[in-house]
Amino acid sequence: MxxxxxxxxxxxxxxxxxxxxxxxxxxxxxxxxxxxxxxxxxxxxxxxxxxxxxxxxxxxxxxxxxxxxxxxTIEAVEGPEAAAVRAAWVKRDVPQCGFCQSGQIMSAVALLRSNGAPTDDDIDRAMSGNICRCATYNRIRAAIHDAAQSSTSQAKTA
The missing domain is CATH 3.10.20.30 (Beta-grasp domain)
Incomplete structure (x- = not known):
């Protein structure tokens, strides 16, 4: 069928x-x-x-x-949160091997769409199902905070 x-x-x-x-x-x-x-x-x-x-x-x-x-999918995710996450990922040099990054980015974008100012606990909960074999969790968390601030500033200027 x-x-x-x-x-x-x-x-x-x-x-x-x-x-x-x-x-x-x-x-x-x-x-x-x-x-x-x-x-x-x-x-x-x-x-x-x-x-x-x-x-x-x-x-x-x-x-x-x-x-x-x-x-x-990662190939087409867009919007202010996606742009902010991508920029923050580059700024924080998040990927090491990069294998998990499309899933990490998709989860981070979904988080920021539902919560524009996540705490560390919010981030840890939302990202807990995403495993990074290179253990870049601290950079991921910092990048999500950066993306949240960037998304908030973009919304204020729009």
Missing amino acids: PYQLAVNGRTHRIDEDGQTPLLWVLRDTLRLTGTKYGCGIAQCGACTIHVDGQPMRSCSLSLETAAGSQIV
């Missing part, structure tokens, strides 16, 4: 088994390789995407379940 999948503002007709993990549809069928495979059991966060505006693990979400939702 073909599924209609809305990804990054485009609708795709996907002729795959409905139980196929969305991660593999994104990477193998749609060739959106920014979303990474880490653990396959929704524990590491490398495969985080936005589904109807919420961060979700694409490795544990089936094509059938995702059909009908609005999906955004």
